[in-house]
Amino acid sequence: MDLKYTLHFSANGKKQKISSAEKELENKLIKISVSDDGERRIVTVTAKTDIFLEGYREFDIPHDKADVGYNDKKGNLYFLNGYQSWTDSREFYCGEREKDVMRLPSALVKAFAFDRYGDATSFKYDKDILHGYDVLYGKGSKEIFVLNANVKNAYLIFEIERKSEIINLYSDIFGKELAVGESFTVIDYYYGGSFEDGEKLLDKVYPKKQTKKLFGYTSWYNYYQDINESIILRDLDALDDRFELFQIDDGYETKIGDWLSVDEKKFPNGLQPIVDKVHSRGFMAGIWLAPFVAEEESELFKFHPTWFKKGEDGNPVKCGSNWSGFYALDLENKQVLEYIEKCLKHYVDMGFDFFKLDFLYAANLPSYKGKTNSMAAEYAYSFLRNVLGDKIILGCGATVFNCSDKFDYLRIGPDVSLKFDDVWYMKYMHRERISTKVTLQNSIYRSMLGGRLFGNDPDVFLLRDENIELSDEQKKSLITINALFGHLLMTSDDVALYGEKQKDVLDYALDLFRNAEVTGFTRRGDIITVSYVIRGHHKTLNYDTRRGILS
Numbered sequence: 001m002d003l004k005y006t007l008h009f010s011a012n013g014k015k016q017k018i019s020s021a022e023k024e025l026e027n028k029l030i031k032i033s034v035s036d037d038g039e040r041r042i043v044t045v046t047a048k049t050d051i052f053l054e055g056y057r058e059f060d061i062p063h064d065k066a067d068v069g070y071n072d073k074k075g076n077l078y079f080l081n082g083y084q085s086w087t088d089s090r091e092f093y094c095g096e097r098e099k100d101v102m103r104l105p106s107a108l109v110k111a112f113a114f115d116r117y118g119d120a121t122s123f124k125y126d127k128d129i130l131h132g133y134d135v136l137y138g139k140g141s142k143e144i145f146v147l148n149a150n151v152k153n154a155y156l157i158f159e160i161e162r163k164s165e166i167i168n169l170y171s172d173i174f175g176k177e178l179a180v181g182e183s184f185t186v187i188d189y190y191y192g193g194s195f196e197d198g199e200k201l202l203d204k205v206y207p208k209k210q211t212k213k214l215f216g217y218t219s220w221y222n223y224y225q226d227i228n229e230s231i232i233l234r235d236l237d238a239l240d241d242r243f244e245l246f247q248i249d250d251g252y253e254t255k256i257g258d259w260l261s262v263d264e265k266k267f268p269n270g271l272q273p274i275v276d277k278v279h280s281r282g283f284m285a286g287i288w289l290a291p292f293v294a295e296e297e298s299e300l301f302k303f304h305p306t307w308f309k310k311g312e313d314g315n316p317v318k319c320g321s322n323w324s325g326f327y328a329l330d331l332e333n334k335q336v337l338e339y340i341e342k343c344l345k346h347y348v349d350m351g352f353d354f355f356k357l358d359f360l361y362a363a364n365l366p367s368y369k370g371k372t373n374s375m376a377a378e379y380a381y382s383f384l385r386n387v388l389g390d391k392i393i394l395g396c397g398a399t400v401f402n403c404s405d406k407f408d409y410l411r412i413g414p415d416v417s418l419k420f421d422d423v424w425y426m427k428y429m430h431r432e433r434i435s436t437k438v439t440l441q442n443s444i445y446r447s448m449l450g451g452r453l454f455g456n457d458p459d460v461f462l463l464r465d466e467n468i469e470l471s472d473e474q475k476k477s478l479i480t481i482n483a484l485f486g487h488l489l490m491t492s493d494d495v496a497l498y499g500e501k502q503k504d505v506l507d508y509a510l511d512l513f514r515n516a517e518v519t520g521f522t523r524r525g526d527i528i529t530v531s532y533v534i535r536g537h538h539k540t541l542n543y544d545t546r547r548g549i550l551s
Helices: 106-112 195-205 229-238 272-280 299-303 334-350 373-388 424-428 436-449 472-485 500-515
Strands: 005-011 014-020 024-026 030-036 040-047 051-058 077-080 090-093 129-133 135-139 142-148 155-161 167-172 183-192 214-218 245-248 284-289 293-295 318-320 326-328 354-357 392-395 409-411 455-457 488-491 516-524 527-534 537-544
Touching (some): 005 030, 014 030, 129 135, 229 272, 284 392, 373 392, 436 455, 436 472, 436 527, 472 537
Parallel strands (some): 392 409
Antiparallel strands (some): 024 030, 135 142
């Protein structure tokens, strides 16, 4: 593959730039070596003086001309994987644009920290550019597949010029420091000419593995933080023996960050009796925490100000506006790590089997000296796995490829909304906003990662009639797509209230969840056609992404 690259770094207090097409280059500051076997490209730099890496870019990545009979009036399609779990991730036509939160009034962005949920603080959006992370494919008259094999060092960002469809690659190596004689892989990726080639590359880098499918309950999407012992035990009693997991979500703790303090008004007997009852039913017990953050009103934030990572302005790094506003803990502070470990092991000792760990993007929202953004996430997520050992971890709000081999499951879309696309004004907010419309597409398009990097969590289905504004058709779409594409199938409904029609839909979905296998999907305009096999029968369905219904 053709090579045109630029490396930015600093040495001896001066900014440096090298632009070249050479596979071997050496000067008094640095040595650059490129290897390329026609399937994989690796670029390594070796420092000849102390250097600070800032960025590496490759230009105009070739597409292969497709020989397939593709005919779509809207043009070629490109899959662009979003920055973190909740970021919209789908096939884009080049006529479509990304949402840019920085186009909102600056006062609104600042007041609600809307720029902190995604990559707006580290990537400069451009209306003429589409971009994605770590895996890319193109379908149409030009085809391409690229897969990052260097995620332990750096994110690989794809930039597509919307008018020309030129693709440039950017390796996010900013922050890495090299001492004299030290080498570092600045970019390492596999590439192929089609989606089919890409599936083979995925099998090589991330081979498929046995991923257990779990059917369960989570308390969030009915009561949100308004849970108590009575509600939890009532919903637990309603579950039949087909359920395998019962997970308590946010609302049991007094404040975010104060994980050892359970709200005694809501749970006068604590959580231990609930765990014991869950186990007596033969279910796994699950708990929700956001281990890397604490809210402003927490005891942790009030009494341990030195535990929070500071930004360049000297203030704690804010991560968003949820709760009373929340901030990133300093994950290089020994006392912080000891506190997180104490909290997690407290729930391990209580008997919890399943840990939903949320808002994990906070691990690399601050800058950590000597580390790239991806290195910071690798360090933090590995810490969680080491603490929890063989307990089941569901990651959420996490940078996607960093979760491989660390978490058992990963949420691969934003939160489900009780209206199909949430309230109207949220459509203009950040790309990580709550939306059933968005999460259903994420579930489909990120399905190639499931069973390879982790099991895919498409979020909940909701069949109830109370406290919801999804139509019956939209509810059926939600449970059907979750069942076909997910490794977790979860609900927050009080299933004791289900009528016969809802029970029939659940039976239908559980059959898909346990017995169907998706064989492919294609997008044409607003319609995604999904093909699957169940008990030897080949079937298709059409999903209307605009209306949220099946046909």
